[in-house]
Amino acid sequence: MSDAAPPLRLAAVERRYRTEAGELPVLRGADLVLRAGEIVALVAPSGTGKSTLLHLAGLLERPDGGEVFVGGRAAGTLSDNDRTAIRRETIGFVYQFHHLLPEFTAEENVVLPQLAAGVARGAARDRAGALLASFGLAGREQHRPGRLSGGEQQRVAIARALANAPRILLADEPTGNLDVGTAGRVFAELLEAVRGQGLAALIATHNPELAARMDRVVTLRDGQVAEA
Numbered sequence: 001m002s003d004a005a006p007p008l009r010l011a012a013v014e015r016r017y018r019t020e021a022g023e024l025p026v027l028r029g030a031d032l033v034l035r036a037g038e039i040v041a042l043v044a045p046s047g048t049g050k051s052t053l054l055h056l057a058g059l060l061e062r063p064d065g066g067e068v069f070v071g072g073r074a075a076g077t078l079s080d081n082d083r084t085a086i087r088r089e090t091i092g093f094v095y096q097f098h099h100l101l102p103e104f105t106a107e108e109n110v111v112l113p114q115l116a117a118g119v120a121r122g123a124a125r126d127r128a129g130a131l132l133a134s135f136g137l138a139g140r141e142q143h144r145p146g147r148l149s150g151g152e153q154q155r156v157a158i159a160r161a162l163a164n165a166p167r168i169l170l171a172d173e174p175t176g177n178l179d180v181g182t183a184g185r186v187f188a189e190l191l192e193a194v195r196g197q198g199l200a201a202l203i204a205t206h207n208p209e210l211a212a213r214m215d216r217v218v219t220l221r222d223g224q225v226a227e228a
């Protein structure tokens, strides 16, 4: 991995879905560079491909054309196992709905991705505790998601995304499921964590006030990334 390379680069990325009505071209040559420490808002109308772009950027899917570079490595040439390893070690995800494992405690939800990355359980628990405390969740580590508020659940999901000290954070409407006041607070905490750790972030939101708190705003137009 080259230090000079940006954490994330999309080059001429294409994605088409096959539907009953025929082929739906969603991304048609999308280019995007995410520099180290840069927080970019992705603001575009519903159905224009924000989630699709985030899935491709996060190596959850492969593009139909073009290339995704993570830390300068072309992801298209890698095996599924290598892509999984890069995703686990380099990229953190936050979704609109927390997707926490309901039968596990808050702490376990933050510990598990670390165990998957080979971290010893003791160290993983220490890091989970510190992360949860940084999001105001000290004392709630042993609660299952069902016993936490929506804002608390989303804070645990953010802590989980940061568990393996990623270089890149990708978020799809991370506070879209919360009331306005809670959304504003959780979003501020998310940005503080991302800035504090010097991560590059790409965050899709429909909320222009939240977008204005980021470094740069991009949109999707005709299947391409454009400055907003």
Ligand SMILES: Nc1ncnc2c1ncn2[C@@H]1O[C@H](COP(=O)(O)OP(=O)(O)OP(=O)(O)O)[C@@H](O)[C@H]1O
Pocket: 017, 018, 019, 024, 026, 044, 045, 046, 047, 048, 049, 050, 051, 052, 053
């Ligand atoms: N697996 C799929 N198969 C077929 N069509 C899909 C699939 N996933 C997404 N689409 C279509 O692709 C387009 C882009 O979807 P996507 O979810 O990326 O948009 P979005 O900008 O994230 O929307 P929203 O803001 O509503 O979440 C939409 O028209 C959607 O219906």
